[in-house]
Amino acid sequence: MIVAALCVLALAMLVLGFEMLLVMGLPAVLAKLAFHPNMPAVIIPQKILGGVNVGTLLSIPFFIFAADLMARGVIAQRLTAMVRALIGHLPGGIGHTTVGSCMAFGAVCGSAPATVAALGRLCDPELRRAGYPEKFSLGLIAASAECALLIPPSITMIIYGWITGTSIAALFAGGLVVGIVLGVAFMALVQWETWKVGARRGEKPSRAERLGAFKAGAWALGLPLVILGGIYSGVFTATEAAAVAVVYAVFVEMAVYRGFGWRELVRIAESSAVTVAAIFILLAMGALLSHFVVLAGVPDIALALVKKLDMNWVSFLLFVNLLLLVAGMFIDPNSILLLFVPTLYPVAAALGVDPLHFGLLVTLNICIGMITPPFGLDLFVTSSTLRRPVETVIRGIWPFIGVNLAVLVLITYVPAISTALPRLLL
Amino acid sequence: MRTVLELLRRLEGAAVAALMIVMSVLYAVNVGVRELASSYAVKFAWIEEACLYALAWLVFLGLGLALEQRRQIAMTSLLERLARGVRRPIKLAIDLTGLAFSLYIAKLSLDITLLVARSGQASPTLDISTGWLYAAMPVGFVLLGLRYALELFSADGRLGVKS
Numbered sequence: 001m002i003v004a005a006l007c008v009l010a011l012a013m014l015v016l017g018f019e020m021l022l023v024m025g026l027p028a029v030l031a032k033l034a035f036h037p038n039m040p041a042v043i044i045p046q047k048i049l050g051g052v053n054v055g056t057l058l059s060i061p062f063f064i065f066a067a068d069l070m071a072r073g074v075i076a077q078r079l080t081a082m083v084r085a086l087i088g089h090l091p092g093g094i095g096h097t098t099v100g101s102c103m104a105f106g107a108v109c110g111s112a113p114a115t116v117a118a119l120g121r122l123c124d125p126e127l128r129r130a131g132y133p134e135k136f137s138l139g140l141i142a143a144s145a146e147c148a149l150l151i152p153p154s155i156t157m158i159i160y161g162w163i164t165g166t167s168i169a170a171l172f173a174g175g176l177v178v179g180i181v182l183g184v185a186f187m188a189l190v191q192w193e194t195w196k197v198g199a200r201r202g203e204k205p206s207r208a209e210r211l212g213a214f215k216a217g218a219w220a221l222g223l224p225l226v227i228l229g230g231i232y233s234g235v236f237t238a239t240e241a242a243a244v245a246v247v248y249a250v251f252v253e254m255a256v257y258r259g260f261g262w263r264e265l266v267r268i269a270e271s272s273a274v275t276v277a278a279i280f281i282l283l284a285m286g287a288l289l290s291h292f293v294v295l296a297g298v299p300d301i302a303l304a305l306v307k308k309l310d311m312n313w314v315s316f317l318l319f320v321n322l323l324l325l326v327a328g329m330f331i332d333p334n335s336i337l338l339l340f341v342p343t344l345y346p347v348a349a350a351l352g353v354d355p356l357h358f359g360l361l362v363t364l365n366i367c368i369g370m371i372t373p374p375f376g377l378d379l380f381v382t383s384s385t386l387r388r389p390v391e392t393v394i395r396g397i398w399p400f401i402g403v404n405l406a407v408l409v410l411i412t413y414v415p416a417i418s419t420a421l422p423r424l425l426l
Numbered sequence: 427m428r429t430v431l432e433l434l435r436r437l438e439g440a441a442v443a444a445l446m447i448v449m450s451v452l453y454a455v456n457v458g459v460r461e462l463a464s465s466y467a468v469k470f471a472w473i474e475e476a477c478l479y480a481l482a483w484l485v486f487l488g489l490g491l492a493l494e495q496r497r498q499i500a501m502t503s504l505l506e507r508l509a510r511g512v513r514r515p516i517k518l519a520i521d522l523t524g525l526a527f528s529l530y531i532a533k534l535s536l537d538i539t540l541l542v543a544r545s546g547q548a549s550p551t552l553d554i555s556t557g558w559l560y561a562a563m564p565v566g567f568v569l570l571g572l573r574y575a576l577e578l579f580s581a582d583g584r585l586g587v588k589s
Binding site: 013014015016017018019020021022025026029041042044045046048049052053054055057058061062065235236239240243244246247265266267269270272273274275276277278279280281282284330331332334335374375 | 439440442443444445446447449450451453454456457461474477478481482484485486487488489491492493495497498499500501502503504505506516519520523524527530531534535537538541559560563
């Protein structure tokens with residue numbers, strides 16, 4: 001009874017626009033007062049701090065800072081120029097360049113909104129010049145940015161790894177494959193649109209021009225090599241790779257490309273820090289909430305229910321997909337992880353679903369949520385970055401959601417796509 | 427009053443920016459030392475823990491700024507569509523809840539900070555009291571509470587509703 005009342009309270013607070021830290025924190029505090037009145041109250045600040053003071057999570061501020069540095073500097077531009085020099089002249093080349101640039105930038109940055117902000121302004125004018133309709137261009141940019149969430153590094157996967165104790169290096173390796181599958185699926189859609197509207201190709205660059213683009217971008221290209229090469233050769237942990245990425249990005253942007261000066265560096269650091277605070281207070285309140293959710297035996301209740309309904313892994317994963325798709329339309333990615341994974345993960349594990357496979361499925365669901373109307377975050381970031389009405393972005397996003405759902409079905413029912421590369425590498 | 431707030435804002439901003447930069451540099455130096463001069467690595471064992479302390483301070487010091495800059499995560503799409511007359515009482519409820527919650531957590535975290543500080547518990551590698559880690563919370567939640575209070579009294583509230 002009280003549990004139901006707390007759920008209703010949380011839902012009401014969520015819908016009415018309370019900050020997520022209150023939506024998670026207040027019901028947790030009330031649950032403590034109602035069910036465990038004799039437990040010392042200091043358990044509350046202890047759990048809150050416990051969600052922040054975690055070694056594995058230290059990589060998140062570094063990856064956020066590195067991404068912000070690159071988004072405001074010129075690394076994104078140089079990476080795009082390189083991809084264009086490689087594939088821009090092929091049929092549909094400009095469209096493919098957009099997807100490819102998002103994948104390349106995703107390999108240095110773990111956040112989809114940062115990818116939209118960094119690449120949207122570069123790609124949109126070129127897409128329009130090549131003859132793609134406005135809505136297709138906007139939809140393509142919003143959707144391609146998802147690849148950044150899947151291709152390592154990925155903040156979503158770091159948080160999933162922390163909640164479930166899954167290896168972050170293994171999640172990253174699986175994410176690389178799933179990200180590429182998604183990117184290729186988007187490219188197929190680009191090809192279809194190219195034939196339909198008869199979009200122009202870019203000019204074929206001369207060998208000298210190609211060489212020039214690669215020379216100019218060599219320093220930028222070093223970054224994914226440092227991050228991925230470092231992690232998989234065993235030189236760095238993910239956190240170390242993230243910190244090295246920050247220093248490398250500062251060096252390349254400030255000393256090599258001279259994109260910005262010291263004052264701008266401090267401004268970016270402050271802005272990144274505020275982003276970090278807003279994400280970590282969710283992790284803190286999520287840690288507090290999940291403590292009481294687990295104490296109340298919610299995962300056991302969920303498992304008993306699944307057994308009673310005689311669900312197997314196929315029907316359970318279908319249910320998870322539907323649940324997360326609906327949740328993703330309304331709630332931000334990190335909150336989804338914190339609200340649902342502590343309950344769903346034990347059930348998935350009990351049904352024999354591989355933790356890696358489950359992680360990638362959850363991440364892909366979150367990706368789709370980010371581009372699904374009415375509240376998908378990427379839609380709004382695209383709209384505000386490119387100063388176009390969000391309705392136009394939404395009109396262009398539907399074909400991409402369709403492709404995305406097809407990829408989701410593939411990833412859900414062919415676990416090997418997610419698990420093969422991590423097994424091979426680690 | 428306004429200048430005091432502006433000063434506070436600048437202090438918070440400068441502090442979180444400095445923490446962000448120092449953390450990154452320290453952690454990267456740690457890697458560099460281990461790879462290039464591994465015999466010295468033991469001397470830098472405190473860096474990991476120092477970074478976790480810095481992260482805690484960065485997060486809790488940034489709470490107030492995040493609320494003020496409307497960067498705390500909230501699902502406001504419905505709220506923004508409601509008529510002003512309906513919006514005002516909801517906003518009042520949010521700010522009052524936020525204020526009470528922040529102060530309650532500040533109080534509890536002050537309790538535990540003092541408890542830990544008195545217990546003499548020290549960090550394993552930094553050789554300072556663990557109380558310094560916990561102290562970030564009462565400070566941060568007071569700053570957050572202050573911002574919720576300001577929202578209550580501000581002429582144009584968080585949704586830009588003029589009184």
